[in-house]
Amino acid sequence: MKRYFPFFIILVILGLTFAFPSIEYDKTIKSNFNTGDIAWMLMSTALVLIMTPGLAFFYGGMVNKKNVISTMLQSIVCMVIITVMWGIFGFSLAFGDSIGGVIGNPSTFFMMKGMLGNTSWPLAPTIPLLLFAMYQLKFAIITPALITGAFAERIRFNSYIIFLVLFSIFIFSPLAHATWHPQGILFKLGVLDFAGGTVVHMSAGWAALASALYLKRRNEANHSPARITYVMIGTGLLWFGWFGFNAGSAFGANHLAVTALATSTTASAAAGVTWIFFDMLRGRKPSAMGTCIGAVVGLVAITPAAGFVSVPHSLAIGIISAVVSNLVVEWRTRTTIDDTLDVFPCHGVGGMVGMLLTGVFANQNVNPANTTGDGLFFGHTHLFLIQLLALVATSIFSFFGSMLLLKITDMISPLRVSKEDEVLGLDMSQHGEKL
DSSP: OTTTHHHHHHHHHHHHHHHOOOOOEEOSSOOOOOHHHHHHHHHHHHHHHHHHHHHHHHHHTTSOGGGHHHHHHHHHHHHHHHHHHIIIIIHHHHHSSEETTTEEOTTTTGGGTTOEESOOBTTBTTSOHHHHHHHHHHHHHHHHHHHTTTSTTSBOHHHHHHHHHHHIIIIIHHHHHHHHSTTOHHHHHTOOOSSOIIIIIIHHHHHHHHHHHHHOOOSOOOOOOSOHHHHHHHHHHHHHHHHHHHHGGGOSSSHHHHHHHHHHHHHHHHHHHHHHHHHHHTTOOOOHHHHHHHHHHHHHHHTTTTTTSOHHHHHHHHHHHHHHHHHHHHHHHTSSOOOTTOHIIIIIHHHHHHHHHHHHHOOTTTOTTOOSOOOGGGTOOHHHHHHHHHHHHHHHHHHHHHHHHHHHHHHHSOOBOOHHHHHHOHHHHHHSOOO
8 A cells, every 4th residue: 555655646646737727817917027037036046956966965975875875865856746745735835825924825826826927926026926936946945855964874765755745844834934924923023034044944954953863873883975076066066056045035136136145155155264274273184074064054154144244244154153063063973963964063053053143243234125123233132132032933843843743754654774774775775776
């Protein structure tokens, strides 16, 4: 029965495509579309998508050789599964008509209805609604993929698919709705999250910590990266794609996109060089792995702040986030927590540092759409306290919610591979493939 059920779902989806063709055309609204904005957002959508293969290389190069294919596939499979879900009901859960400010009505855009014609998203009026939906899809894809580094080398592939579906529905979608929907509870509070500090990185980071604790340690203690060159390629793809991630969140080819692009690249550079120098300060050799991890931490930390802070303050965010994450990585190695690729110290902690520093350095001269106020650095406390509140609430929701979803998944299908399969390697035991 287990063998037939997944394909049965495919047949149901096929039936839905006939029952709900979604060909209604809206001519009632005057179009405000801007071709320059559309062109930039098409490019940004493609840029964010390339981040997921980049993440596959980034993670795949860090694991043992016998687990490279499985680790990379865990990222790639998000591209196919989440995209199908998003087209059916996922976009509605995140951006549909608000239900209590915490989740969208799944029927609002069911099967992508209402996407033709002049319709647009209220906060992105110069691009078609369908383009906005496809752009946001790429965030939904990469978020569960980020978690995979925490339970790498020991999770059953079938069980992982169940978990990523549940995570997307019950963790990512509510956070996206609460933070980015005009009626979302965090949005209405004035929380600033330009491109995903809470929605993407903190949610994935806390889910990663929950996963590492739930699945416990690997049976093999040794850890030798398979291909550091893969990590370097992945870093380049992530940095390249992150311009769409952050600058694209301006939803147009405008000055705000330029600011977000500039702050993103400077924060990443500052974090990369800080990681190297901090390692040297502590008596370690400057490494390719450390440089790459530092650069990605900087990108993570600047994500919530990219469109709200100046370039000098983006440098500060990069430097501070690199030091903090480096210290948390060191702390993690002295515990029994087996977060395989340090997802929580880098993405979770990096996202939290970025959220707090947004509350420190945000300035309304950078982005007048920031109606919450200036940050702590400029003598104002309101925004910082709002960011702190969002950090605490998101952390609690993401960690305990993920722990519950892990337990539910484990009841449906055991999460952990057998000791024999783990020793053999997930490439062979789960997929029958090897490098």
